Amino acid sequence: MLDVARPRDALAFFTFDVPPAEPGVVFGWDTLVLLKHLLDEGLTKTDIAKRLGVSRRVIHHWIQTGQLDRDLESAPPRSMRPRPTKLDAYHAIIHDRLATYPELSATRLFEEVRAAGYLGGITQVRDYAARVRPQPAPEPLVRFETPPAHQAQVDFAEFRFPWGKRSALLVVLGYSRLLWVQFYPRQTLTTILTGLEAAFAYFGGVPRELLFDQLKAVIVEDQRADGGKLLENPEFLRFARHWSFRIRACRPYRAKTKGKVERPVRYLRSNFVYGREFVGDADLNAEVLRWLDTTANQRVHRTINAVPRERFEADEHALLQPLAARSYRPLVLPAERTARRTALHTILPPPAGIIVEQRALVQYQSLVEDSDLAAEVA
Numbered sequence: 001m002l003d004v005a006r007p008r009d010a011l012a013f014f015t016f017d018v019p020p021a022e023p024g025v026v027f028g029w030d031t032l033v034l035l036k037h038l039l040d041e042g043l044t045k046t047d048i049a050k051r052l053g054v055s056r057r058v059i060h061h062w063i064q065t066g067q068l069d070r071d072l073e074s075a076p077p078r079s080m081r082p083r084p085t086k087l088d089a090y091h092a093i094i095h096d097r098l099a100t101y102p103e104l105s106a107t108r109l110f111e112e113v114r115a116a117g118y119l120g121g122i123t124q125v126r127d128y129a130a131r132v133r134p135q136p137a138p139e140p141l142v143r144f145e146t147p148p149a150h151q152a153q154v155d156f157a158e159f160r161f162p163w164g165k166r167s168a169l170l171v172v173l174g175y176s177r178l179l180w181v182q183f184y185p186r187q188t189l190t191t192i193l194t195g196l197e198a199a200f201a202y203f204g205g206v207p208r209e210l211l212f213d214q215l216k217a218v219i220v221e222d223q224r225a226d227g228g229k230l231l232e233n234p235e236f237l238r239f240a241r242h243w244s245f246r247i248r249a250c251r252p253y254r255a256k257t258k259g260k261v262e263r264p265v266r267y268l269r270s271n272f273v274y275g276r277e278f279v280g281d282a283d284l285n286a287e288v289l290r291w292l293d294t295t296a297n298q299r300v301h302r303t304i305n306a307v308p309r310e311r312f313e314a315d316e317h318a319l320l321q322p323l324a325a326r327s328y329r330p331l332v333l334p335a336e337r338t339a340r341r342t343a344l345h346t347i348l349p350p351p352a353g354i355i356v357e358q359r360a361l362v363q364y365q366s367l368v369e370d371s372d373l374a375a376e377v378a
Contacts, residue, residue, distance in 0.1 A: 086120035102134040146174040149319035152207040156187050157265040171199040176312035177301045179264050181288050189217040205320025209246040219249050242328045244321050
């Protein structure tokens with residue numbers, strides 16, 4: 001919840017007008033401030049609706065009717081009287097059916113209340129069912145901890161800056177929660193190779209395995225759900241052998257197994273990026289390294305109840321595998337790849353060892369004339 005200072009003479013509740021499909025909904029003054037904050041942060045109306053527990057069209061209604069511009073110092077009524085709807089007399093039917101069959105669709109519920117005499121539309125049924133439908137208890141989350149120097153988790157997160165979109169590459173050691181972050185223009189295999197080598201240098205060693213999500217640059221195909229195998233990118237397999245770590249991948253739609261790096265993404269977004277200004281990529285990456293050394297890796301981590309840097313130095317650093325003697329030399333990717341895009345094609349520099357001879361256009365014209373002459377003689 002956004003920490004805001006409430007005006008001294010503001011009322012305890014600030015009510016909004018809501019669409020007829022959701023009568024009697026009252027939202028507090030803090031909700032208004034939080035809604036404005038989420039809009040300024042760039043969240044979509046769908047995400048905001050989920051955060052506030054309302055439908056998306058309520059968010060749209062508030063914005064379209066200008067209710068976010070209302071004066072917070074005014075004295076609105078403390079509550080709203082529920083508006084009667086055609087569905088009120090059929091609430092008991094919906095409750096009884098959902099109590100027995102909690103996954104019954106809104107379409108089925110609409111058919112049943114219409115058979116009982118309901119004359120309204122399906123929208124009211126759908127919205128009401130969404131509010132009262134019993135929710136299954138969440139599956140217990142079993143925290144999976146790894147021994148020191150055993151595993152690091154890797155992920156990308158997208159951010160937008162005034163000069164363009166950037167991808168943050170995050171690597172976090174599973175035991176100590178020591179975090180490394182840098183920002184890159186693209187999520188490519190070259191970015192991953194370069195970034196991981198920088199992360200290993202930052203840690204002063206290499207963990208025994210790296211856990212990835214279904215990154216296309218790393219995982220070519222995952223056939224494990226059908227009894228098959230995990231197919232890794234051959235270039236990345238060579239990179240892993242060079243640095244002596246095993247590749248592990250989350251199963252599709254099971255990103256919770258990578259929670260140690262998912263949570264730092266939210267922390268990076270809220271504690272580092274939000275509310276700061278940067279002048280470019282160099283400044284951004286220099287500042288995030290400073291933030292890691294002074295804040296992220298120096299705070300008491302709630303899950304392990306320890307400071308990541310202290311836990312790393314005490315229990316994990318000495319157990320990491322040693323760094324490779326040299327950086328990895330790709331067999332497929334060029335060490336440096338630059339491209340100048342034109343309206344028709346992309347011009348890439350020639351591969352190393354190939355000499356491209358440039359000739360004047362007149363010489364090419366003479367070649368064409370000689371070819372035409374040879375054809376006539378033949």
